[in-house]
Amino acid sequence: MTDNTLKPILYFKQNCPFCFKVRLFLLEAGLNEDVEIREFVSGSPAEDDIRAELSPHLDKVSFPAARLEPGRYIAESDDIVAFLAAKAGREPASMPAFTNYVEGPLKLVMNLWKENIELKAAAA
Ligand SMILES: N[C@@H](CCC(=O)N[C@@H](CS)C(=O)NCC(=O)O)C(=O)O
Numbered sequence: 001m002t003d004n005t006l007k008p009i010l011y012f013k014q015n016c017p018f019c020f021k022v023r024l025f026l027l028e029a030g031l032n033e034d035v036e037i038r039e040f041v042s043g044s045p046a047e048d049d050i051r052a053e054l055s056p057h058l059d060k061v062s063f064p065a066a067r068l069e070p071g072r073y074i075a076e077s078d079d080i081v082a083f084l085a086a087k088a089g090r091e092p093a094s095m096p097a098f099t100n101y102v103e104g105p106l107k108l109v110m111n112l113w114k115e116n117i118e119l120k121a122a123a124a
Contacts, residue, residue, distance in 0.1 A: 007035050008035050008067065009067040010026075010036070010037050012039040012040075013042060019077075022064045022084075028097045028098050031084060054073060063075070068083055
């Protein structure tokens, strides 16, 4: 039987594209049972609880975030994937769904987001 208290805890904001990146990695790597996922909806009481839990441990709270082990928190999707991959002996670069998402839709969303900020600044 798996000891749940030792599993990494992942904190996800619902519909966040960077959280989906970690979700996709977990799914493709078959690691869903090796982590505990705590997902919140923006504006919900669960969000307040999660932010209160994370803020003493992180310089800046962002999502996804993870408690890798008791007292050890990080918040950067690449670092979370790298930690989980190393722990499981997996190579994210060789996972086609994960790499397609990161290089395709996620990159597109990030580029559109940057372009939108630049256009707004230019229009102001
Ligand atoms: N580079 C970060 C970006 C994460 C990010 O910007 N996440 C957004 C949600 S999609 C966030 O946390 N925004 C601030 C907030 O919700 O407090 C990563 O890859 O983890």
